[in-house]
Amino acid sequence: MNTITATNFNFPGQKNVYKGKVREVYNINDQELVMIATDRLSAFDVVMPKGIPYKGQILNQIATKMMAATEDLVPNWLTATPDPNVAVGHLCEPFKVEMVIRGYMSGHAAREYKAGKRMLCGVAMPEGMKENDAFPEPIITPATKAEMGDHDEDISREDILKRGIVSEADYLVLEDYTRKLFQRGTEIAASRGLILVDTKYEFGKTKDGKIVLIDEIHTPDSSRYFYAEGYQERQDKGEAQKQLSKEFVRQWLIANNFQGLEGQVVPEMTDDYITSVSERYIELYENITGEKFIKADVSNIQQRIEANVLEYLK
Incomplete structure (x- = not known):
């Protein structure tokens, strides 16, 4: 191949x-x-x-x-x-944070919720939710950018500003851009019969100081999609959602006892x-x-x- x-x-x-x-x-x-x-x-x-x-x-x-x-x-x-x-x-010059935005409680957010946590990156998650339910409104849960091989880490807006990772003026722009992009991505997905569940955006500054979107956007590696048809029915029945994302690879790895932890071996990929x-x-x-x-x-x-x-x- x-x-x-x-x-x-x-x-x-x-x-x-x-x-x-x-x-x-x-x-x-x-x-x-x-x-x-x-x-x-x-x-x-x-x-x-x-x-x-x-x-x-x-x-x-x-x-x-x-x-x-x-x-x-x-x-x-x-x-x-x-x-x-x-x-x-x-x-x-890339900002050292990834702007993760979630419209639904899925993936990492759902794993944290299952573990009993109700705060993610300083943002409250309502009681009584089940996996893949929509949040009342999308939440921004940033992550610090990791160097090759290291895990990205959840971080709150407060910590980003306190540690001076991004200035407050720039961070307000990043949040505004993140919400606008997610809204447009949600509309594009809906026109294809899909739900944009969550995604991440990366931004950088050009030499003349302009903040711009960089890297990838709305790809299956950076985003999670559900099929809109049958979504509510599956939620009501407590069934897994039919999704379009890299999550199927993660689930295969988890089923084969691999989550990137020390001592674990990547299963054979035939x-x-x-x-x-x-x-x-x-x-x-x-x-x-x-x-x-x-x-x-x-x-x-x-x-x-x-x-x-x-x-x-x-």
């Missing part, structure tokens, strides 16, 4: 490379960034040993489409997409399992965008990406 799990390019004007869990970011002349979405799969902040075919292309194309669909509300870093796996944009994950990602793409997924030529992904980026940089 042809996948791209690591890159080692040397582009003209290249200053340095940052390798995240899934993306590799090349700094060109301290002016722009070339961001390559690999096929790496990360869960519980651990990168899985094998890549997932077309995953990088899917994430990159959803993110770039969603940036185009929200740029009237919130400025973003993106300037070009020279290859299915590549986004190019302005060099930014070719059949990898194919099934790839097919799920294609399903996600088509449902989220409402468009048919067109597979890029993967006969030599590295060569294709390098040629397209070099052509763009000319």
Whole structure:
């Protein structure tokens, strides 16, 4: 299976490379960034040993489409997409927080709630909720950005300001942008018969001090979606929701005794399992965008990406 799990390019004007869990970011002349979405799969902040075919292309194309669909509300870093796996944009200084926003009590929030907690990142969660119920209104539960391999940590707005991670003036902008993006994302999802359950946004500052949206937006890696049809019926019956997100990978790992904890071993990912994950990602793409997924030529992904980026940089 042809996948791209690591890159080692040397582009003209290249200053340095940052390798995240899934993306590799090349700094060109301290002016722009070339961001390559690999096929790496990360869960519980651990990168899985094998890549997932077309995953990088899917994430990159959803993110770039969603940036185009929200740029009237919130400025973003993106300037070009020279290859299915590549986004190019302005060099930014990232804020060291992820703005997580939750419309429903699912995933991490539900796990914390089950453990008896009623506060998440300094925000109260009402009594009497059950998993996947909607919050009275969306809540913002930020996380501190982790370096490679470390877990992101929940943090309250108060701690962010107290520790000087973000200034109060900037944080008010981040909150405003987060709510606006989530509202637009909710509307886009509803038009596709989906519910945007929760998501995270990352922001940075351009050289001239403008706050912009960076990284990915409304992808299955950064967001959780439910199918709207049958949602209420499933809630009333206490059944699991039918969802479109990376949660199915997390659930498979949990069922195989892996949650990224010390001493735990990643279960074997067979070719059949990898194919099934790839097919799920294609399903996600088509449902989220409402468009048919067109597979890029993967006969030599590295060569294709390098040629397209070099052509763009000319």
